[in-house]
Each structure stands twice: as C-alpha cells, then as structure tokens.
Amino acid sequence: MNCIYAINGPVVKVRDTKSFSMREMVMVGKSKLIGEVIGVTDEMTTIQVYEGTAGLMPGDPVEPTGTPMSATLGPGIISNIYDGIQRPLKAMTALSGVYVTEGSAIAALDEEREFDVTVTVKVGDKLHGGDIYAQCPETPLITHRCMVPPYTEGTVEYVAPDGKYKVNDVIVKLRIDEETVQELTLVQKWPIRAPRPINKRLPISKPLITGQRIVDTVLPLAKGGTAAIPGGFGTGKTMTQHQLAKWCDADIIVYIGCGERGNEMTQVLEEFSELIDPKSNRPLTDRTVLIANTSNMPVAAREASIYTGITLAEYYRDMGYHIAIMADSTSRWAEALREISGRLEEMPAEEGFPAYLPSRLSEFYERAGYVETMNGREGSVTIIGAVSPQGSDFSEPVTQNTKRFVRCFWALDKNLAYARHYPAINWNMSYSEYSDDLAEYYNEHVGEEFCRYRQEISTLLVEENNLMEIVKLIGADVLPDDQKLIIEIARVIRVGFLQQNAFHKDDTFVPLEKQKLMMKAILLLYHNSLNAINGGKPISEIISYGFFDKLIKMKYDIPNDKLEMFDEYFDMINSKFADD
Structure with a gap:
C-alpha cells in the first residue's frame, strides 16, 4: 500500500512507489481527499491536494485512480455553482452545511434529475468525435447537445427511444470494432488541463458587443479574443466584469471567482439571479455557470478552478455556442502558483513567482478563440481576466506577462474611480489590437x-x-x-x-x-x-x-x-x- 511520507501544506509526498503517473488524480488519506500527481522521480512522488490537509498524517494511504484530473460534462452544468474542483456547492450545503467539508464525494451533476431527450441519430449511422447524437433542453435558454467524445468513432448499434432520461442512462451504443462496444450516456469526462480538439481556428472578425461605450467604440474586444482588466484595489475590476457579464452578447457566461472574497461572490449570485436577460426576459442564471473558489478555500483548488472553468467553456463552445469567461482574478491564481511552488522548494523567479508563470498564463489565454468545431459548427471562447497588481503597480510580473498574451488591455485608473468615473478605464493607458480586425463588421452593420x-x-x-x-x-x-x-x-x-x-x-x-x-x-x-x-x-x-x-x-x-x-x-x- 502507498503511504504518505511527508506533508507540507497542500503538498504531499509518497516514497518508493511506481504506482502513479504524472497528472493522475489520486485519493489521499482516510477521507479520500482529491489530489493530483505533479512530480514523479525514482524516489518520490509529489501530490498536490485540492482540499485542506489538516488531520493528514504520515502513513495515511494514497490510492491511484488511473485517470487524470477531469471535469464531468453533461446537462445540468448551466445555472449551477461549483467550487474549484467542480463540486456543486448547493448540494454540498444540503449535505454538510455552509462550510465545505474535506473528502465530500458529491457527483458534479444531479444524477436523479430527468431530462427530456431527443435522439438525433439512427442505427447504422457512422459517428465521429464531436458528432451530436442527442439533445435536451437544459434551461429555457440553452439546448444541451450531447456529443460523441473526441477521438471516438464507430457505427450506431442501438438507439434509445425519445423520452425522459437521467444523465447516466445509456442513450446510444457505438460499435467501435468487432470486440468493443461503447455506451454513450448524457455525460462525458475530459481532463481539465488538456484543450478540447477543434477542426480549425477561424479569423476573428465579430465584436463581443457589451453596450459599454468605451469598450465597444474605443477599445473593442472580439468574440474569441482575450482581454485583461488590471487595476488596484477599489478601481472596479469586479464591477466592470459584472457589467460585461450582464450585457455582452455571448450565449453563455462562465464566471470564475478565483480567490475572491466570499461577500463579492454572494453579490454575484444575488445580482445574477435577480437580473433579467434583456434578449429573452429570463433570469440571467439560465445561461450562467459560476465557479466560486473564495479566498478561504484551499489554495491548490484555486489553481485548478481556472482550468475547470475553461474546460466547461470549451465543452459548450463545441456545441456551437459563444462563451464569455470572466476570470476574477488571475493575480490570485498566480499567487496560488507561487505558494505551491514555494512548498515544492522550486527556484523562485521575479517577485517569488515560479519561472513557469508566463507559460501557465499563455496556456490559459491560448484556449480562447473563434473556431470551427468537430461537428462543423462555429463557436467561440472569449476570456476576460482581471489582474490585481499590488499598489496599482502595472510593472509587476503578472500584469506584464498577461500583457504579452492578450490583445486587449483595459487599464483601470484609481483616480477615475475615486472621481466616480465608471467604467474607470484609462483611455490613455489602455489599448485594443482588434480594431482593424473588426472594421469590416462595423462598416457592414453600423455604417462606414x-x-x-x-x-x-x-x-x-x-x-x-x-x-x-x-x-x-x-x-x-x-x-x-x-x-x-x-x-x-x-x-x-x-x-x-x-x-x-x-x-x-x-x-x-x-x-x-x-x-x-x-x-x-x-x-x-x-x-x-x-x-x-x-x-x-x-x-x-x-x-x-x-x-x-x-x-x-x-x-x-x-x-x-x-x-x-x-x-x-x-x-x-x-x-x-x-x-x-
């Protein structure tokens, strides 16, 4: 049996074992805390635990799962509220009260809820990764399209009749080869750190219309583009993101509260549930997913929350929807990286951040884009990341490295904010590189x-x-x-x-x-x-x-x-x- 050798905050080490592979999800301790393998050598396996490690002791068991850290993808995600590792907070509240308890193994999707499923394929059809085989209304605004998992292809051997089904019921059976039949339910899993495949990237040519004049006119953002909102304390980063989330013309909003204060996340929940979507006259929560990883939650889960959010966004993009991600804030995510890097005794770079900070930021922002999906539809993921430089110092590493990977930079100015000029975007310090890309759209739809x-x-x-x-x-x-x-x-x-x-x-x-x-x-x-x-x-x-x-x-x-x-x-x- 594999046992814990050493514990340092969220970092746990197991000695003399060949049982684990890199990026594998593991269960740590008697409470079966969720962890991920982040380092493997001949002598030591290093594990990052996504929950509080209080109570763990050397000698406690560590069990491999054989699968990478993955998100559960299926109907029921929209209007849900998750923590950083995709545990539904509403269900956890019913189980354990207002505080998240360690080792709570709750399914990401409600396994008892029934959906009105319409099957769109027939026996004998050849299906490839990304093809849609069934659909169901997830909310009054969003139709959920169930897709064949990427890199899977075969011939339809069985089709369930249209009707009400739970997420784990078999809808289609796919003959892969003479010996293998794969059962397709309404759910699939996907590793959160791996981008979902696409057919091709398309040129960025349509604006994300927000109704905010300084954004739409002076500093436009494109669908499938990337933007950063840097600003010191009190300049209105969160409020600006709320306003963009409420009014932008994306189909679905994924709001990631990464290390945010709990009262701010509460405000998001209350505002979004009360706000009526102007396009449909339905509550905005009918097209919103919230990932709430507040500042008192384990620091390692903060690092994972960004990847969980972008994986959910890519899943809906593959259905042909346009998604806007609000990541608030990437600075606190970078601080989580720095803390874990310190526990791992890695050599620090500028201001104590790990040397791989730029590559992690680029990996995240590169997952944005306007694409043709595996089933031939068009979809996009637009990322708007807030940055919280200490003391409004835009020369610090997170802001400077973010600037390298985004094409839209909305610098918030505390002088404007204190003068009650909102949005407090300083037009002299900000820029957008999308103006020329979007000129043709503006000429055609608004006038030359x-x-x-x-x-x-x-x-x-x-x-x-x-x-x-x-x-x-x-x-x-x-x-x-x-x-x-x-x-x-x-x-x-x-x-x-x-x-x-x-x-x-x-x-x-x-x-x-x-x-x-x-x-x-x-x-x-x-x-x-x-x-x-x-x-x-x-x-x-x-x-x-x-x-x-x-x-x-x-x-x-x-x-x-x-x-x-x-x-x-x-x-x-x-x-x-x-x-x-």
Whole structure:
C-alpha cells in the first residue's frame, strides 16, 4: 500500500512507489481527499491536494485512480455553482452545511434529475468525435447537445427511444470494432488541463458587443479574443466584469471567482439571479455557470478552478455556442502558483513567482478563440481576466506577462474611480489590437462612418492629454482658442460619452447605433465650433450657446428606442452656427 511520507501544506509526498503517473488524480488519506500527481522521480512522488490537509498524517494511504484530473460534462452544468474542483456547492450545503467539508464525494451533476431527450441519430449511422447524437433542453435558454467524445468513432448499434432520461442512462451504443462496444450516456469526462480538439481556428472578425461605450467604440474586444482588466484595489475590476457579464452578447457566461472574497461572490449570485436577460426576459442564471473558489478555500483548488472553468467553456463552445469567461482574478491564481511552488522548494523567479508563470498564463489565454468545431459548427471562447497588481503597480510580473498574451488591455485608473468615473478605464493607458480586425463588421452593420468617428474621437483624447501637460505648467488661459476647443470637446467625450451610469435604464446598455449617433453629434459640434473660431468667433461665445453641456446629458435625454431625437440635435447645432 502507498503511504504518505511527508506533508507540507497542500503538498504531499509518497516514497518508493511506481504506482502513479504524472497528472493522475489520486485519493489521499482516510477521507479520500482529491489530489493530483505533479512530480514523479525514482524516489518520490509529489501530490498536490485540492482540499485542506489538516488531520493528514504520515502513513495515511494514497490510492491511484488511473485517470487524470477531469471535469464531468453533461446537462445540468448551466445555472449551477461549483467550487474549484467542480463540486456543486448547493448540494454540498444540503449535505454538510455552509462550510465545505474535506473528502465530500458529491457527483458534479444531479444524477436523479430527468431530462427530456431527443435522439438525433439512427442505427447504422457512422459517428465521429464531436458528432451530436442527442439533445435536451437544459434551461429555457440553452439546448444541451450531447456529443460523441473526441477521438471516438464507430457505427450506431442501438438507439434509445425519445423520452425522459437521467444523465447516466445509456442513450446510444457505438460499435467501435468487432470486440468493443461503447455506451454513450448524457455525460462525458475530459481532463481539465488538456484543450478540447477543434477542426480549425477561424479569423476573428465579430465584436463581443457589451453596450459599454468605451469598450465597444474605443477599445473593442472580439468574440474569441482575450482581454485583461488590471487595476488596484477599489478601481472596479469586479464591477466592470459584472457589467460585461450582464450585457455582452455571448450565449453563455462562465464566471470564475478565483480567490475572491466570499461577500463579492454572494453579490454575484444575488445580482445574477435577480437580473433579467434583456434578449429573452429570463433570469440571467439560465445561461450562467459560476465557479466560486473564495479566498478561504484551499489554495491548490484555486489553481485548478481556472482550468475547470475553461474546460466547461470549451465543452459548450463545441456545441456551437459563444462563451464569455470572466476570470476574477488571475493575480490570485498566480499567487496560488507561487505558494505551491514555494512548498515544492522550486527556484523562485521575479517577485517569488515560479519561472513557469508566463507559460501557465499563455496556456490559459491560448484556449480562447473563434473556431470551427468537430461537428462543423462555429463557436467561440472569449476570456476576460482581471489582474490585481499590488499598489496599482502595472510593472509587476503578472500584469506584464498577461500583457504579452492578450490583445486587449483595459487599464483601470484609481483616480477615475475615486472621481466616480465608471467604467474607470484609462483611455490613455489602455489599448485594443482588434480594431482593424473588426472594421469590416462595423462598416457592414453600423455604417462606414463608425470607424472614422472612433478614430477622430480617439485622436481628440490624445491631443487633450498632450495639452493638459501644458495646462498643468502654465495654465489654460495662454492657449489659443482652437486648443481650448479641444479641451472643451474632450470634456464632452469624457463625461458625456466614456462615462456610463450602470443604474440608469437607458445608459446601462447602449446599442451600437446610438453610440455612433452620439459620436456624430459630438464631432458635428466640434467641426462647427472650429470653423467658427477660424472665422474669428471667440470660444467663450461658442460655449455660451450651451451645446457642450447639452451633449453631455444626451445619454440620458435620448432614450435607446427614440434615436430619431438625434436629428433635432443635429438641426439645432447646424442652424445655430449657420445663423452666425
């Protein structure tokens, strides 16, 4: 029998054994704690335990399972709440109360729940990995499509009739060869650290529409893309992710609370259950999966929670859905890596993080993408990861390495947050590399002028930033009127366009068409004012017209369903300057 030799926090060592293989899932101790083999030598096997190791002793048994650490995939995942190793927290509460007890062996899916299954194949059909053989309504918004496990192919030998089935009931029998028949239920397993296979990656060409103006217009994110939200304490990382999760046009949201405070996860649960999905008028939980690994849960499970979440997302992507993952926060995941690395006595790199931190981050973000699935459908996984640099220091290793692997960087600024400017994304420090990839989509669906307006708005913000350096030194009075105009119009852009009120019914989500018309109104005022200044009119007189303040309020004054009101604004601006 294999016995524990040494225990160091979540790291357990077994001596003189050849029973284990790398990445194998094992059961540790009398309570059968879940662990994973992370190191094998001639003398020692090193195991990472995903639960609290209090009470373990040298000499306690360690049992191999012969399988890697895997996620259970099947109907019943949506609207569920899991911990970092995919144990359903609602079921665990019923079993053991509000605190998670070690060694709780609870099935990830409700094995007694029945689903209304429709079989989509017949006897004699040849099936390959990824092919859909049955489907059932998982929630009123999501149809669950049961797929042949990857790398499996055979001929259908038996088909169950349509009807109500539990997740472990046999739906199809597949003849693999003369001796082997594989039974297909509604469930399959997949190793969490291995990406699920696809047919091919497709070009990124569609935006993830969020209704947040600074995101959709100035710093767009594509479906299948990657974004980072770095920011210090109190800058609104979690709130920004909540807002994106509520309003983005992904089919399914996977929210990973990785090392989050318990009260924040409670807020997510309460908000999502109360919020009505604008597209379907159903609760948002009908298309949401929550992985809650709070900061008081075992540190090793925090490291696993990221992989569990991305595996669930890839599974639904393979059905042809578009998934958005909110990982909050990857910094606490990196801290879990650092702690475990220290227990393993590995050589530390920068700021104590392990030398393999960049490769782990890249492995995670590389699993995003817009793909053609094994069954010929299109699906995507978009990753939005929050980063929590200590003291808002963006030069620390997690932020810098994340920057290497994402193409969208939304830097949160504590000065904006403290000034109640939300989302507190600093447009001067942030960037998006997806603008050119998405230009064709914007031209086709919103109009060719959208990208032109966006470019002009961004240029004005950059010019204002440069002018403010001069203003800080010598004051605004010495600037010529055309430069004073840039500062005034930039204020309209900042307060009237980039700042957004999540509690206002028309401002919490803004369609692309309204965003375009808001930019058009701002630029119309700018060009008319510039022409008037070039004609000799002083800036003070132009400001006295009241248009600058009126445009700041247009986000509230013009409802999302009455965009024709913009014509009044355009006529008013044009006629006033024409009269002069």
